[in-house]
Amino acid sequence: xxxxxxxxxxxxxxxxxALDAAVENIETLIxxxxxxxxxxxxxxxxxxxxxxxxxxxxxYVLVEFDYEPEAVAALKRTMGFNEHILRYxxxxxx
Amino acid sequence: xxxNRPTDRGDRSNRDDRRERGGSRNRRFVSRPKFCQFCxxxxxxxxxxxxxxxxxxxxxxGKIRPRRQTGTCAKHQREVATAIKNARxxxxxxxxxxxxxxxx
Numbered sequence: 001x002x003x004x005x006x007x008x009x010x011x012x013x014x015x016x017x018a019l020d021a022a023v024e025n026i027e028t029l030i031x032x033x034x035x036x037x038x039x040x041x042x043x044x045x046x047x048x049x050x051x052x053x054x055x056x057x058x059x060y061v062l063v064e065f066d067y068e069p070e071a072v073a074a075l076k077r078t079m080g081f082n083e084h085i086l087r088y089x090x091x092x093x094x
Numbered sequence: 095x096x097x098n099r100p101t102d103r104g105d106r107s108n109r110d111d112r113r114e115r116g117g118s119r120n121r122r123f124v125s126r127p128k129f130c131q132f133c134x135x136x137x138x139x140x141x142x143x144x145x146x147x148x149x150x151x152x153x154x155x156g157k158i159r160p161r162r163q164t165g166t167c168a169k170h171q172r173e174v175a176t177a178i179k180n181a182r183x184x185x186x187x188x189x190x191x192x193x194x195x196x197x198x
Contacts, residue, residue: 007143007184048185050193058185062143089184091142 001066003038006030008079008088009058012045022084023061029078030063033071038064052086064093130167132174140173142180148187152178156188 010022023040030037043060052058067075072090079088132138142148151166151174153159158178161171181187 009184047194049182049188050185052185060184087184089180091180 001036002069002092003094004065004067004072005091005093006063006065006075006088007091008061008063009048009052009086010061011055011084011086012057012059013055014059014084018084019059022082025082026061026063026079029075030065030067033075034068035071036066038066040064048086055086058086128165130165130170132170133167140170140177142177142184143186144177145181145186148174148178148181152187154192156190156192 006026008026010019014022023042027037027040041062041064043062045057046060048056048058076088076090079085132140138147140147151159151164158175161168164171166174178187182189
């Protein structure tokens, strides 16, 4: 197990419920793969430094968690399939 | 600490060379930070999420500022570079220029 930090940017034009659902979706995904979430920090709406998919704003979410290195690739792949996620980044922090 | 010597490798831009040929009396000294801010302040952590800190380490075109300007030591400059690149990827820092200065 290693400590990871996941940041992802959701479309800011989604409504509260859809945002919550998307965040929970990622959280359960991590938990289902024997991951342990240390904290979830929602930064909320933020202006992007440059437009992504012609969108100027994004909803930033930061998740710190423990995870098996082998499972990270699969997590990234699933995130890539989610069309509401503009960008994500998984960084090892230990 | 090599990075504190006034004749640091990075110092010599072409302009400086020309000036040197003209004689040392013409040479102007540009004051630069003498200490690496990350070495002297251990509490200052290089983190790609710290936009406020990193934005001071890039110039207005979005490029990473060289060590000779910021005084950062080689070790920490490497960390800074990685942090800036990570921050760019998640749109916390621009890749080039300030997008919002030109559009809107």
